[in-house]
Amino acid sequence: MLSDTVAGVSAHLPLTGERTVPGIPEENYWFRRHEVVYRAxxxxxxxxxxxxxxxxxxxxxxxxxxxxxxxxALDYDPTTAAHVHSRYPRVAVARANLVALPxxxxxxxxxxxxxxxxxxxxxxxFLRECLRVLRPGGELLLSTPNRITFSPxxxxxxxxxxxxxxxxxxxxxxVDDAGFTSVQVLGLHHGPRLRALxxxxxxxxxxxxxxxAVAGTAWPARLLADVESVTCADFELSPADVDASxxxxxxxxxx
Numbered sequence: 001m002l003s004d005t006v007a008g009v010s011a012h013l014p015l016t017g018e019r020t021v022p023g024i025p026e027e028n029y030w031f032r033r034h035e036v037v038y039r040a041x042x043x044x045x046x047x048x049x050x051x052x053x054x055x056x057x058x059x060x061x062x063x064x065x066x067x068x069x070x071x072x073a074l075d076y077d078p079t080t081a082a083h084v085h086s087r088y089p090r091v092a093v094a095r096a097n098l099v100a101l102p103x104x105x106x107x108x109x110x111x112x113x114x115x116x117x118x119x120x121x122x123x124x125x126f127l128r129e130c131l132r133v134l135r136p137g138g139e140l141l142l143s144t145p146n147r148i149t150f151s152p153x154x155x156x157x158x159x160x161x162x163x164x165x166x167x168x169x170x171x172x173x174x175v176d177d178a179g180f181t182s183v184q185v186l187g188l189h190h191g192p193r194l195r196a197l198x199x200x201x202x203x204x205x206x207x208x209x210x211x212x213a214v215a216g217t218a219w220p221a222r223l224l225a226d227v228e229s230v231t232c233a234d235f236e237l238s239p240a241d242v243d244a245s246x247x248x249x250x251x252x253x254x255x
Contacts, residue, residue, distance in 0.1 A: 036232040041141040048109035054116030058084035061091045099125045103133040114143040118162045127178035134254040168242040180252035187245025194234045
């Protein structure tokens with residue numbers, strides 16, 4: 001599935017400040033915050049033909065491949081696609097524009113797209129493409145930051161990599177408008193241990209990390225140790241209090 005152009009690119013994957021990469025102590029909070037959603041959707045992909053639209057570093061596609069029948073990972077960036085091809089041999093990978101998926105109609109059992117839609121200008125077209133490639137009864141499993149808490153009080157994103165962020169209600173509406181049914185939105189929250197770490201770091205572990213990163217200030221040993229200690233078990237996914245959640249996960253079905 002990998003084009004000659006992509007195969008010739010170095011498999012080295014540089015840090016961008018946005019792409020989540022495993023194995024970096026200072027990145028561990030964000031890695032676990034993403035990993036927990038992959039682990040939550042993995043059982044729904046067991047035995048399935050899975051398309052991951054926007055695979056990033058590829059660790060999530062590889063995690064899904066543990067139980068899926070087949071995983072095809074797509075990403076627009078050639079360096080990213082080359083890296084996934086080199087590092088995760090059980091994942092098929094191709095470079096592609098996500099608003100024009102190079103996939104036949106009704107061939108996928110699940111489309112997974114985590115922390116991607118907020119980067120796209122043509123979100124509605126992307127969702128229509130997801131619907132097109134799913135077989136009847138196939139599932140869309142999509143996550144994105146919650147606009148209400150990620151860019152509070154703003155109509156435009158704080159994150160310069162994002163084009164349009166969504167609230168839970170806005171996400172449900174565009175998924176429903178694309179033709180999906182059984183649309184459910186869950187919210188990702190800090191569990192008790194992370195709430196305790198928030199309190200220990202001035203009210204927000206995230207804000208403390210961001211503030212020091214922007215300032216270029218070295219991290220105190222305690223902060224680094226606390227960030228390194230975060231696990232998937234420290235987060236909770238729930239349909240309750242979605243507006244207060246950190247990230248959103250939508251589950252929906254092609255009729």
